[in-house]
Amino acid sequence: MLSRQENAAQPFAQRVDSIIKRVEACLDEHLAGSDQLSHAMAYSVFNGGKRLRPLLVHASGELLDIDPDLLLAPACAVELIHCYSLVHDDLPAMDDDALRRGRPTTHLQFDEATAILAGDALQAMAFEILASEPALTARPNSALRMCATLARACGAQGMAGGQALDLDMEGQRPDKTALEHMFALKTGALIRASILLPACLRPELPAAAHADLTKFADCLGLGFQICDDLLDIEGETAVIGKTAGSDQALDKATWPALFGCDPARSRIAELAAEASICLDRVGGNTEALSWLTDRLLNRDR
Amino acid sequence: MLSRQENAAQPFAQRVDSIIKRVEACLDEHLAGSDQLSHAMAYSVFNGGKRLRPLLVHASGELLDIDPDLLLAPACAVELIHCYSLVHDDLPAMDDDALRRGRPTTHLQFDEATAILAGDALQAMAFEILASEPALTARPNSALRMCATLARACGAQGMAGGQALDLDMEGQRPDKTALEHMFALKTGALIRASILLPACLRPELPAAAHADLTKFADCLGLGFQICDDLLDIEGETAVIGKTAGSDQALDKATWPALFGCDPARSRIAELAAEASICLDRVGGNTEALSWLTDRLLNRDR
Numbered sequence: 001m002l003s004r005q006e007n008a009a010q011p012f013a014q015r016v017d018s019i020i021k022r023v024e025a026c027l028d029e030h031l032a033g034s035d036q037l038s039h040a041m042a043y044s045v046f047n048g049g050k051r052l053r054p055l056l057v058h059a060s061g062e063l064l065d066i067d068p069d070l071l072l073a074p075a076c077a078v079e080l081i082h083c084y085s086l087v088h089d090d091l092p093a094m095d096d097d098a099l100r101r102g103r104p105t106t107h108l109q110f111d112e113a114t115a116i117l118a119g120d121a122l123q124a125m126a127f128e129i130l131a132s133e134p135a136l137t138a139r140p141n142s143a144l145r146m147c148a149t150l151a152r153a154c155g156a157q158g159m160a161g162g163q164a165l166d167l168d169m170e171g172q173r174p175d176k177t178a179l180e181h182m183f184a185l186k187t188g189a190l191i192r193a194s195i196l197l198p199a200c201l202r203p204e205l206p207a208a209a210h211a212d213l214t215k216f217a218d219c220l221g222l223g224f225q226i227c228d229d230l231l232d233i234e235g236e237t238a239v240i241g242k243t244a245g246s247d248q249a250l251d252k253a254t255w256p257a258l259f260g261c262d263p264a265r266s267r268i269a270e271l272a273a274e275a276s277i278c279l280d281r282v283g284g285n286t287e288a289l290s291w292l293t294d295r296l297l298n299r300d301r
Numbered sequence: 302m303l304s305r306q307e308n309a310a311q312p313f314a315q316r317v318d319s320i321i322k323r324v325e326a327c328l329d330e331h332l333a334g335s336d337q338l339s340h341a342m343a344y345s346v347f348n349g350g351k352r353l354r355p356l357l358v359h360a361s362g363e364l365l366d367i368d369p370d371l372l373l374a375p376a377c378a379v380e381l382i383h384c385y386s387l388v389h390d391d392l393p394a395m396d397d398d399a400l401r402r403g404r405p406t407t408h409l410q411f412d413e414a415t416a417i418l419a420g421d422a423l424q425a426m427a428f429e430i431l432a433s434e435p436a437l438t439a440r441p442n443s444a445l446r447m448c449a450t451l452a453r454a455c456g457a458q459g460m461a462g463g464q465a466l467d468l469d470m471e472g473q474r475p476d477k478t479a480l481e482h483m484f485a486l487k488t489g490a491l492i493r494a495s496i497l498l499p500a501c502l503r504p505e506l507p508a509a510a511h512a513d514l515t516k517f518a519d520c521l522g523l524g525f526q527i528c529d530d531l532l533d534i535e536g537e538t539a540v541i542g543k544t545a546g547s548d549q550a551l552d553k554a555t556w557p558a559l560f561g562c563d564p565a566r567s568r569i570a571e572l573a574a575e576a577s578i579c580l581d582r583v584g585g586n587t588e589a590l591s592w593l594t595d596r597l598l599n600r601d602r
Contacts, residue, residue, distance in 0.1 A: 033458075035457070035462070035465070037461065088417055088421060093417060094414050111394070112394035113395050113465075113468050114465065116389055116392065117389075117461045117464055119421070120424065120455070121455070121456045121457040121462065123421065123425070124456035124457075124459075124461065125452070127428045127448055127451075127452040128452035130448070131448035131449035131452060132449040132452075137445055140442045140445045143441075143445055144438055144441045144444055144448070145432075147428055147431070147432035147448050148428075148432035148433040150428075151425045151426070151429035151432060151433075152425075154422070154425035155422045155425035155429060156334055156336070156338050156339050156342060156422040156425075156426070158425075160338065160421045160422035160425065161338055161422065164337065164338040164414075164415065164418050167414050168337070
């Protein structure tokens, strides 16, 4: 493992692969069970995902000058939550998706009951890792703040609440405020948590910097979701790895469908600019988060 | 609130109602949202449940002489986990139950997607409360141990794993060891957590006492589940509040169905005796836990 000083000397782009490798090794260790449920959990996590949220944890940790050893548990935890949410979102009673990154979704590969339980157990595992990783439990106040921050991001005022609003909005025409509020919960809450978990290790961070970091995360999360909606309309199935146009098929409320593709691109640019201003105000080593922001808001998959 | 000294003077049976009232007031505060998801969560928690697990937390807390103010968060957390598990277990893909304590199950009262999300959000809320209750966060090491203990009890090596085994065993004839292992996870893990969460506040508890308390919890959990199976066969729908004989209809693996009702009653008596021996070995004020054990292993609903 590189030290923080060596880290700073190398651009984040060149360290992405080794960070992902380390996170996946840790996930692999926790997902080694040999029963059917454990297999379904591992299948749902080792799915060719881009591990954006663990990367956000690490990038935010670099900004805040956090020891990388303290970032592994929160990085794994946010990824486990993300993967559980995909499994449940894909269920027949929800978005009823057959493909996820080019493979059968968990309930098709196994069965529906197993998929529900795998999601449930992945959520529990996220909190187990956060609450028991030795590097973190040596800082119990920070670890506890992380548990609370992540739990809030997952619940009715976060991701689960956002998914409920999303289902409510099918076939509706919400206004921009309502749609963006739904996005802020459904996608934004976990992106925000990914960026704020490292800040749990910096209780001395001034309130203004914390607020700027939060605002940065919210711009990034919203821009990321609008990009996702654009890709669903404009992308090809082979490239995005899920059924293109699946949002339209479900009559989902999406930003470009409601307000147009060109305005969607302008909105993303606006959010990217705002994110950049907020990040500069936080200060510190912004290289990693800037690079990730650029990658997330200018992507074709 | 009574002090610990006053508590000891009054038998637990006379304090059950006030403990439940306090736990429910705390749950009510956290479940006050006005959106559909919050309504489904509240519906799933305020369901006429007996709050056995919060009572176990309090009874175990009395044994270990824990300040009752520190027991409220874990009591709420275990009840939220229990309620979420009922919502998910009742889903069509799982046990497909229509009635729960005489009322429509959550997916029938709302819809399936809402029930899945309500369960997900209730699980998150359990960890949010454990990780953010001020009385507890003042003891961050203990609170963190509670989070880890509860998370392990919920996951693939606990409740979710047990429910997966239970579904696997439908139509099977497992031997006694396999069946009791499934019970130890499905029902036992959360009962054990209820009894061990207060011990997270007593890191100085000798290992032998901790082991005896764990063994006590495991006997209680297993006996409780065998009682449940007996009631499902012998009880009437009106008394037990769910469809009597529903286990048989699903061809569930149950203790009395596989090994007989009289042997089931003997096994419960054996477990009750073993629980009592373990509890006496732990020592301290065993009145509350003894009373609860008797109530749980000699019940008609």
